[in-house]
Structures are given as structure tokens and as C-alpha cells.
Amino acid sequence: MKKARTILFAVVILSVCCELVIGKVIYVDPSASGGTGATWQDAFTQLHAALAVAKAGDVILVAAGTYRPAQQVRTATFTIPSGVVIRGGYAGLAGPDPNARDVGRYRTVLSGDLAGNDVTVADPCQLWTEPSRMENAYNVVTLNNADPSTILDGLVITGGLETRTGNPRLDGGPGGGGGMVINGGNPTILDCSFVSNAGRSGGAILCINAGPRMSRCRFEGNYALTEAGAVVAKAGDLTLEDCQVVGNVAGTDGGGLVNRDSARLSLKGCSIAGNRSSGHGGGIFAHNGTVTIDHCIFAGNKAGANGGAIKIGDAFGAADRLSLNFCTVTGNIARVGVVHWQGALLPPSVSITHCIIWANSDQLTVGARNWSSDPVFANSGHWDQEGRWIDGDYHLKSQAGRWDPAGQTWVQDDVTSPCIDAGDPLLPVGEEPFPNGGIVNIGAYAGTWQASKSYFGNGPCQTILAGDINGDCKVDAMDLQLLALHWLEDHKEKVHLQWLGHSAFKIWTSQVVIYVDPYKISGSPGDATYVLCSHSHGDHYSPGDIAKVAGPGTQLIGPADVISSYGKGIVLTPGQSLDLGAVRLIGVRACNTNKTNHPKANNWLGFVIEIPGKRIYHAGDTDLIDEMKGLGLIDVAMLPVGGTYTMNATEAATATTHIQPRLAIPMHWGTIVGSLADAQTFAQKAACPVQIMSVGQTIEL
Ligand SMILES: [Ca+2]
Ligand SMILES: [Ca+2]
Ligand SMILES: [Ca+2]
Structure with missing residues (x-):
């Protein structure tokens, strides 16, 4: 009966949904x-006649041609009703089959050129003064609070010129977005091109408090008098996937994109090339927001001030975060810095891994797992004699096989890039084609189906051997090692680990939440199952912070003096183990050997935390001690590197030779003692892979 009612309920829901979408x-x-x-x-x-009658759920199919807004006034715009789909690129009656669709061939152009007299300009900055554009529409397209079922697909949007003064941050209208204004909402924009639009900010698009998703879009030759040649996101959540941001110009900051006012900008698989700004950020300028960039190329962008590719933050020191992973950054020019962040915004707000950062106007010193010497591209881009960027092909050369996008085929080179298989062995290889070495590459195509193949000197194998994980035509211990590295990847119970700064970590599964040495906790998560305290110093045992993470049933576990001070909890001593069901703990001694801050007699602690499928070692405040040799298999070791009170970076690196963890994370730096330089020194000297985490960053083990 209950099942029947559920089905009936589902049918009702379904019919309501269908009513909405038909x-x-x-x-x-x-x-x-x-x-x-x-x-x-x-x-x-x-x-505009179709838009006047369109309602949510309607689909407008638009044949090739140039379309202009209804009125001959500059405020005229195509206002797209929420829930309406517009698809361009159809042949229409002019073709043999009106339903034939080819976005490149049958161009559906939405133009702001009301008089139809626009003259082409040589440089985007001329859009602002070109007389034939002075009657053009301020904003070609306007989307107000459009929901995600609102889709613009296969359109060319051009000729917008937003010259009105005003503050778009206050009134959301004038000031930017010559091509498009997205005011609230979450519309979907696919296969659209934004060409030769201009505005005071956001030459192509002004996004205000909106969360649009854009895929396979192209932004070319747009201009902003102030910031963001192509797109500016003010608040909201902007996502660009497989987009090209090419040859846009900004009079102040952000030649391509600007992210500000607590906006989130996510870029995946994009190419940001040949953009320029007079101020900061040739490619991107981010001020007070969060920027996440994966598998993108930054090539030949130019900033008059700082950050040829990317500039993060400004002199006001607002909170910015940048995560740049699997990117290729080359040929960018600036007065200072290729990826530049404001002095006040020190790493770890900035996290850069698996990136090729090479041949820019200056070097960038970044941590392990990045590449800063010649990556051997298929074709490096270059600046011509007129100062124009001629873009290249950033696939990595390989004797075993490289994807050639021009020929749409795999080709073999006479050399092999050192970036192939140079990634973190603990990371999955993703979609890298065989032979992939069992290890992910570095750069924009790493982990994708276009990743260059691994070369072992023998040419392709004659036959594919079962068990040959890396594809070197041999089944040997290397294959077993690669297999073991990824053995637990599909384990159902995921273990997450987050660094909260200093020695504080949160470790959790679906069953249990553990905090170790919580300190300077923001907010009051109140979700701890267990809090582990290594010792009674105030930066490790902080009752105020324990109160923030603890709920009614939370248990504190630590050495005797901590439990005594707190008034309740479980005492753990070095060598003792504690079986708590979802987790097993082993107390490990933590003490000094060449200083007096942490006497051995205090029985202060590090911890081995056994949580489904993983063994995690948090060393506490300690020097290099013999106990580290007997910990057994350790997946992740968190080791202090700051020196003064604990091991310094070099001593911690020596500790990794005793512990031999699969991954080490430096801690006890960045707050009271120790610096990013200590973490980096540790990463360089360690005998195992190292992850330098940013505060708040979470990894999955
Ligand atoms: Ca015109
Ligand atoms: Ca590989
Ligand atoms: Ca093999």
C-alpha cells in the first residue's frame, strides 16, 4: 500500500513537472x-517578436541572420524571459533543410548595432570611440533572475556599447555588460560567442549576484573602459567550462575576467589567451572572492602592473582565495609577477599544484608538483614584432603519442616531455589514455583524454599484457607499486582531512568526526565526535576552541594533564591504544630531544588514528624521536616543521625517511612559528610526496 502511494505521488510530481516544461x-x-x-x-x-510571445518552457529556434532589438533607442535590449530556450545556428528556409544546424556555419547574430553601420576596429580599445558605434544598444541581451532552464545556445552576441555612467554595484543597471547583463538568477549559456562588445566594466558580460553556467563559449575582442574586458562577476557564482577568453582588453584591471564582491569564479578547461589590461591582471583580476581554476591555459596575457596571468587581491587586503590546479601558464607579461597576490594575502590563501609555469616575464616560485623549466610543448606561443600574441599548442611532446588538435589525431614526436608522469602518484590518472604510466601528468591536459602518453623507450607494446599497469610492456614490481597506490581509491567509506591552520586538523568519515588540537576555529561547527589534544600548551589545548567544535556527546582524549585541566575525558599515554569502534587510536610519544619545551616525562602525545582503510599520524609537538621508526604503515603523516619548539623543516624531512608515509603534510607553521618557506623546504627535502595545504583546504584520502 505504501509503495502504491509512493508511485502515485511520483506520478503526480512528474505530471506537474511535465506541465512546466512542455x-x-x-x-x-x-x-x-x-x-x-x-x-x-x-x-x-x-x-524580438518571438520573445514577446514566449513563455517559460517554450523553445525558440532561430535561423542564421542578424537580429536587432525592437526599438531604435540605445536602451533597447533583448530581454529573455525566465525558462525560455533560444537556440541559434539553424539553416532556416535559406538552406535545403531548415532544421540543419551548424553554429559556426549558420551564424545567428544578436547585434546591438541599431543603425547597421558598425565599422570593424583593429584594436578592441577603439570600440569606445568609434563613431559608427555611438548609436549602438547599451546592452544587447538582458537576463533578470532567469532560472537554469533558461538557455541561450548557439548565438553570436556583438555590438553592445554600454557607455552610461553609474555604479553597477549599486543599481545593477548601467555601467557594464555591453553584450549581456545577467542580473540575478542562474541561466545556462552554451556555444555562444561574445565579440566586439564594450562597457565601462565587463565589456561582454556584467554579472550581478548571479550564478550563470557557461560552456563552450568564446569571448573575443571585447573592451572595458575600466575593469574586465570580457566578464565581471560581482557577488554570485560564475562558472565557465571549456570557454575561450581571447584578445580582450581592459583599461584598468582584468584583461579577461574580474571576480569581486564575494563572488565565486570557477574555470575548467578554459583558455585565457592574449588578453591585456593597463592595470593588474592581464588574464584575471580577483578581488575579494574565491577563484578555482582547473585544467586551464593562460598564455600571452599582459598586465601593465602586476600579475600577467592572474592578480589576486588589492591593497585593501580583502579576503581572496585562489586554487590553481593542472594549468599551463606561459608567455604572460607584467611589470611584476605572473601569478601575483597582494602582500597581505600570503599563501596559503593561494594553492598552486600540477601547473606548468614557464617562460613568463618573471619566474614564480611555487611548491612541489609544479613545473618551471621547459615542458617541451608541441608549439610554444610567442609575441610577434608588433607585440601581438601568437598562440601555441600546449600539448606535451611524446615519443609514445601526443594529441594533435589541428589534425584531430595522435602523432609521435622525437622527444618526450619531462612533465609526463611527473604528478602526484597518489592522485588518480583520470582519463589519461594508455600507456599513462599509472601516474598523472602535469599541466592543462593532465588527467584528460588528451594527456600525452608515457614513453618507456621500447615503442608501443606488441601485445597488451594483463597486469602491465604503466604500459612499459613489462609486468614487474613497478606495476604492483602503482596498483597498491590506488588500491583503496574506490573504498566506499571516504576519509576527509582538513587543515585548520597551525597543528589543527579535522578528520572525518560518515561515521565519525575527529578534531586534533583545534585552535583559532572560526564559527561553531559543534560536530566533533572526538577531540584529540596533544599537550597542554595554549595553541594545542584551547578550551575556547574545544567549545566551538564540541557537541553534547563529544569526548576529549589527551594526556593526563590536559584531561585533568578540562575536568573530563579519556587519558591516553604513549604506547597505549584505544578502540573506539569507528576509530582506533594509538598514543605516540611526542617530546623534545635538544630543547626543553616538551619534556619526555610529561607523557605528551602524538597520535596514530586508524580510521577505515587509513592510518594517519599526527606527530604533536615533537623532535625527531626513535618512536617514529615503529609506527607501521602510515598513509598520511602531519609533521611539525616550524622549528624553535619542534622539528625544523630539515629534521622533519629526515623523519619522513623513518616513517615512510605515502603522503606528508607540514604543520606548525604560518601562525606562531614557521613560514611557508619552512613548508617548502620540507617539501623539497622530504623522502615522500608532500602536500602543503592552505588553511581550510580539504583533501580526500
Ligand atoms: Ca552602429
Ligand atoms: Ca601519465
Ligand atoms: Ca609495467
């Missing part, structure tokens, strides 16, 4: 004679 198809074709829009023959000849 709409009519509306046709637009300048070759038609003008009718109701019900068929290609009876199509509207103007897009």
Missing part, C-alpha cells in the same frame, strides 16, 4: 514571410 516551439527566420512562428514557413522574421 512548451511550444517558436520559429524565427528572416527568409520567412512573417507569421505566427508555428513553423519555419510561418516563422517570425524578428527575434
Whole structure:
């Protein structure tokens, strides 16, 4: 009975949903004679006529042609109703099959050139003064609070010129977004091109408190008088996937993109090339927000001030975060810095891994797992004699096989890039084609189906051997090692580990939440199952912070003096183990050998935390001690590197030879003692992979 009712309920829901999405198809074709829009023959000849009758759920199919807003006034704009889908790129009646669709061939152009007199300009900055553009529409397209079912697909948007003064941060209207203003909402924008639009900020797009998702879009030759040649995101959550941001210009900051006012910007698989700004950030300028960039290329961007590729933060020191992973950064020029962050915004707010950062106007010193010498690209881009960027092909050369996008085929080179298989062995290889070495590459194509192949000197194997994980035509101990590294990847119970700064970590599964040495906790998560305290110093045992993470059932575990001071909890001594069901703890001694801060007699602690499938070692405040040799298999070791009170970076690196963890994380730096330089020294000297974490960063073990 209950099941029947569930099904009935589902049917009702389904029918309600379907009612919402079933709409009519509306046709637009300048070759038609003008009718109701019900068929290609009876199509509207103007897009604005179709928009006037479109309702949520309707799909407007638009034939090739150039479309302008209804009125001949600069405030005229195509306002897209929420829930309406617009698809361009159809042949229409001018072709043999009106339904034939090819976005590149049958260009559906939405133009702000009201008089149809626009002259092409040689440089985007001329858009601002070119007389033929002075009557153009301020904003070609406007989206107000459009939901994700609102889709613009296969359109070219051009000729917008937003010259009005005003503060777009206050009134959301004038000031930017010559091509498009996205005011609230979460519209979807696919396969669209934004070409030769201009505005005071955000030449192509001004996004205000909105979360649009854009895929396979191209932004080319747009101009902003102030910031963001192509797109500015103010608050909200902007996502660009497989987009190209090319040859845009900003009069102040952010030649391509600007992220500000607590906005989140996520870029994946994008190319940011040949953009320029007079101020900061040739490619991107981010001020007071969060920027996450994966598998992107930054090539030939130019900033008059700092950050040829990317500039993070400004003199006001607002909170910014940058995560740059698997990117290729080359040929960028600035007065100072290729990826530049404001002095007040020290790492770990900035996290850069698995990136090729090479041949820019200056070097960038970044941690392990990045590459800063010649990566052997298929074709490096270059600056020509007129100072124009000629873009390249950043696939890595390989004797075993490189994807050639021009020929759409795999080719073999006479040399092999050192970036192949230079990634973190603990990371999955993703979609890298065989032979992939069992290890992910470095750079923008690493982990993708376009990753260059591993070369072992023998050419391709004659036959594929079962068990040959790395594809070197041999089944040997190397294959077993690679297999073991990834053995637990699909373990159902995921273990997450977050660094909270200093020696504080949060470790959790679906079953249990453990904090170790909580200190300077922001907010009051109140989610701890167990709090582990290594010793009674105030930066490790902080009752105020324990109160923030603890809930009603939380148990404190630590050495005798901590438990005594707290008034309740479980005492753990070095060598003792504690079985708590979802987790097993082993107390490990932590003490000094060449200083007096942490006497051995105090029985202060480090911990081995056994949590499904993983053994994690938190060393506490300690020097290099013999106990580290007997810990057994350790997946992750968190080791102090700051010196003065604990091991310094070199001593901690020596400790990794005793512990031999699969991964080490430096701690006890960045707050009271120790610096990023200590963490980096540790990373360089350690006998195992090292992850330098940023405060708040979470990794999955
Ligand atoms: Ca014009
Ligand atoms: Ca590989
Ligand atoms: Ca092998």
C-alpha cells in the first residue's frame, strides 16, 4: 500500500513537472514571410517578436541572420524571459533543410548595432570611440533572475556599447555588460560567442549576484573602459567550462575576467589567451572572492602592473582565495609577477599544484608538483614584432603519442616531455589514455583524454599484457607499486582531512568526526565526535576552541594533564591504544630531544588514528624521536616543521625517511612559528610526496 502511494505521488510530481516544461516551439527566420512562428514557413522574421510571445518552457529556434532589438533607442535590449530556450545556428528556409544546424556555419547574430553601420576596429580599445558605434544598444541581451532552464545556445552576441555612467554595484543597471547583463538568477549559456562588445566594466558580460553556467563559449575582442574586458562577476557564482577568453582588453584591471564582491569564479578547461589590461591582471583580476581554476591555459596575457596571468587581491587586503590546479601558464607579461597576490594575502590563501609555469616575464616560485623549466610543448606561443600574441599548442611532446588538435589525431614526436608522469602518484590518472604510466601528468591536459602518453623507450607494446599497469610492456614490481597506490581509491567509506591552520586538523568519515588540537576555529561547527589534544600548551589545548567544535556527546582524549585541566575525558599515554569502534587510536610519544619545551616525562602525545582503510599520524609537538621508526604503515603523516619548539623543516624531512608515509603534510607553521618557506623546504627535502595545504583546504584520502 505504501509503495502504491509512493508511485502515485511520483506520478503526480512528474505530471506537474511535465506541465512546466512542455512548451511550444517558436520559429524565427528572416527568409520567412512573417507569421505566427508555428513553423519555419510561418516563422517570425524578428527575434524580438518571438520573445514577446514566449513563455517559460517554450523553445525558440532561430535561423542564421542578424537580429536587432525592437526599438531604435540605445536602451533597447533583448530581454529573455525566465525558462525560455533560444537556440541559434539553424539553416532556416535559406538552406535545403531548415532544421540543419551548424553554429559556426549558420551564424545567428544578436547585434546591438541599431543603425547597421558598425565599422570593424583593429584594436578592441577603439570600440569606445568609434563613431559608427555611438548609436549602438547599451546592452544587447538582458537576463533578470532567469532560472537554469533558461538557455541561450548557439548565438553570436556583438555590438553592445554600454557607455552610461553609474555604479553597477549599486543599481545593477548601467555601467557594464555591453553584450549581456545577467542580473540575478542562474541561466545556462552554451556555444555562444561574445565579440566586439564594450562597457565601462565587463565589456561582454556584467554579472550581478548571479550564478550563470557557461560552456563552450568564446569571448573575443571585447573592451572595458575600466575593469574586465570580457566578464565581471560581482557577488554570485560564475562558472565557465571549456570557454575561450581571447584578445580582450581592459583599461584598468582584468584583461579577461574580474571576480569581486564575494563572488565565486570557477574555470575548467578554459583558455585565457592574449588578453591585456593597463592595470593588474592581464588574464584575471580577483578581488575579494574565491577563484578555482582547473585544467586551464593562460598564455600571452599582459598586465601593465602586476600579475600577467592572474592578480589576486588589492591593497585593501580583502579576503581572496585562489586554487590553481593542472594549468599551463606561459608567455604572460607584467611589470611584476605572473601569478601575483597582494602582500597581505600570503599563501596559503593561494594553492598552486600540477601547473606548468614557464617562460613568463618573471619566474614564480611555487611548491612541489609544479613545473618551471621547459615542458617541451608541441608549439610554444610567442609575441610577434608588433607585440601581438601568437598562440601555441600546449600539448606535451611524446615519443609514445601526443594529441594533435589541428589534425584531430595522435602523432609521435622525437622527444618526450619531462612533465609526463611527473604528478602526484597518489592522485588518480583520470582519463589519461594508455600507456599513462599509472601516474598523472602535469599541466592543462593532465588527467584528460588528451594527456600525452608515457614513453618507456621500447615503442608501443606488441601485445597488451594483463597486469602491465604503466604500459612499459613489462609486468614487474613497478606495476604492483602503482596498483597498491590506488588500491583503496574506490573504498566506499571516504576519509576527509582538513587543515585548520597551525597543528589543527579535522578528520572525518560518515561515521565519525575527529578534531586534533583545534585552535583559532572560526564559527561553531559543534560536530566533533572526538577531540584529540596533544599537550597542554595554549595553541594545542584551547578550551575556547574545544567549545566551538564540541557537541553534547563529544569526548576529549589527551594526556593526563590536559584531561585533568578540562575536568573530563579519556587519558591516553604513549604506547597505549584505544578502540573506539569507528576509530582506533594509538598514543605516540611526542617530546623534545635538544630543547626543553616538551619534556619526555610529561607523557605528551602524538597520535596514530586508524580510521577505515587509513592510518594517519599526527606527530604533536615533537623532535625527531626513535618512536617514529615503529609506527607501521602510515598513509598520511602531519609533521611539525616550524622549528624553535619542534622539528625544523630539515629534521622533519629526515623523519619522513623513518616513517615512510605515502603522503606528508607540514604543520606548525604560518601562525606562531614557521613560514611557508619552512613548508617548502620540507617539501623539497622530504623522502615522500608532500602536500602543503592552505588553511581550510580539504583533501580526500
Ligand atoms: Ca552602429
Ligand atoms: Ca601519465
Ligand atoms: Ca609495467
